[in-house]
Amino acid sequence: MASIAPRESHASFDPRHLSPRHKMLALLTVIIALVLEIVDMTIVNTALPAIKASLGTDAQASQWIIAGYSLAFAVLLLAGGRLGDSYGYRRMFVLGIAGFTLSSLACGLSATAGQLVAARMMQGATGAIMAPQAMALVQVIFEPLERVSRMALFGLIGGLAAISGPILGGLLLAANPYGLGWRSIFLINLPIGALAIIAGLMFLPRTRSDRPAGYDLVGMVLFGLALAALFWPLIGAGDSASPVITAGCLVCVIPLVWAGWRHVTARVRAQRPALFDPVLFAIPAFRTGLAISIVFAASSAGFLLVFAFAMQAERGATPLFTGIMHMPYGLGAMFGIGFVGRNLLPRLGRRVLVIGAGMMLPAVCLVLTGVTALHWPWPVIAVFLMLCGTGMGMTSGCIGPVSVSRVDRQHAGAASALLKTAQQLGAAFGIAVVGGVYFWWGGVHHLPALAAAVVIATLLTMCVTLSLRLPHRIFDTP
Incomplete structure (x- = not known):
């Protein structure tokens, strides 16, 4: 049995005091949280028809079962990262897991659609406390170059979790254990x-930032409102709202961000607790990494949305076959993250991101063209899907370690939350913009997918351009 996590004081914690075995057990512990977070974002899609039949949910409630989780998760991520910096990453990890578990119980016991939506929003809120601590702990426990292989493992497990979510949902519905259904x-x-709670208490070190602890309630409210105003239209939660309300939300984003930025800057200058330190944005690798995260997440999410719809609407594939055709993409992503990116990043640096996004760009266009206009055989499409996934894995698996490579450990929680928020924002933006372009064309033959491919290619070109702005030698001391 491994020893109980050491009780270091926060200021004196040194990751070199942890044995390699202890570090690996800590890593496996935070991976459990990663799996819970990703699977719960995708597993519900499979069960929505059963939930609708059981609870009698209408279209709006069904949408909120998905969107409520995403909205609460995205809005509270920054607050979750700050809580870890202030009160300890292990403590907030365990509290987040406990809240997520209790929220899952509430979901399972829901008797009405309203109860389920509320419980899903609680899942998202507690997931926002849990998720930033995972990457923060990796950043605290491991040295910059060590993080490359550890975050590659994150990517591998994350890819498996994303693929497994819908499959697991289908298996559970088919097995119907104890007659529980959905x-x-x-x-x-x-x-x-x-x-995860037991493992967290046993294996995770007691550590937090040495910056001033405490709440920054005003900062949390300002940035939370800004993110809510931005995500509301993007994730589709505002479909039932009037265009005036949606436009009003978007107009409010800039003044809220401006007020929040001035607030946290003043708090840091006065050496008081702040939601995050603006000095993070003075780090070129981190600032550029956030931009790459947004653009790349937008291209990836947009591609997966259009591919799934084009397979069924334009090629006549069944939902099951469409799911199976995602497997080459997932396998390529795992190869790109777990093998190519992990081994090449320490040697090639930013060129791995350039090669990955550059490989994905033509592959995306060929896949969407082959599915729609050219009607290529499925094995040919599968080959290009695997190339697309490999490029995706090479890029996405390297963004995390590159972005935090020069971030001081005392900012681990805030940096992790900002990076995670950027990814969420990018994915929502990609679904809204690429999906909007695709669906705008209506029933025009082949043009919707081709137009979407042009938008995705533009986003990937931006990703390549931004990657070239990263430092030449990322893991050297500046």
Whole structure:
């Protein structure tokens, strides 16, 4: 049995005091949180028809079951990162897991659509406390070059979790354990969450930032409102709202961000607790990494949305076959993250991101053209999907370690939350913009997918351009 996590004081914590075995057990512990977060974002899609039949949900409630989780998660990520910096990454990790587990229980016990939506929003809120601590702990426990292989493992497991979510949901619905039906997709989190809590208390080190602890309630409110105003139209939660309300939300974003920035700057200058330190944005690798995260997440999410719709609407594939055709992409992504990116990043630096996004660009266009206009055989499309996934993995697996390579450990929680928020924002933006272009064309033959491919290619070109702005030698001391 591994020893209980050491009780270092926060200021004196040194990751070199942890044995390699202890570090690996800590890494496996935070990976459990990663799996819970990703699977719960995708597993519900499979069960929505069963939930709708059981609870009698209408279209708007069904949408909120998905969107409520995403909205609460995105809005509270920055607050979750700050809480870890202030009160300890292990403490907030365990509290986040506990809250997520209890929220999953509430989802499984929901008797009405309203109760389920509320419980899903609680899942998103507690997930926002849990998720930033995972990357923050990796940043605290491992040295910059060590993080490359550890974050590659994150990518591998994350890719598997994303693929497994819909499959696991289908298996649970088919097996119908104890007659629970769709409730089993939430209740399965209970034993996993309990395991994560026990492992967190045993293996995670007691550490936090040495910056001033405490709440920055005003900063949380200002940036939370800004993110809510931005995400509301992007994730589709505002479909039932009038265009005036949607436009009003978007107009409010800039003044809220400006007020929030002035607020946190003044708090840091006065040496008081702040949501994040603006000095993070003075680090070129971190600032550029955030921009790459947004653009690349937009291109990836937009491609997956259009590919799934084009397969069924324009090629006549079944939902099951469409799901199977995602597997080459997922396998390529795991190869790109776990092998190519991990081995080449320390030697090639920013060129790995350039090569990855550059490889994905033509592959995306060929896949969408082959599915729609050219009607290529499925094995040919599968080859290009694997190339597309490999490029995706090479890029996405390297963005994290590159972005935080020169971030001081005392900013680990805030930096992780900002990076995660950027990814969420990019994905929502990609679905809104690329999906909007695709659906705008209506029933025009082949043009929707080709127009979407042009937008995705433009985003990937931006990703290549931004990657070239990264430092030449990323992991050297500046």
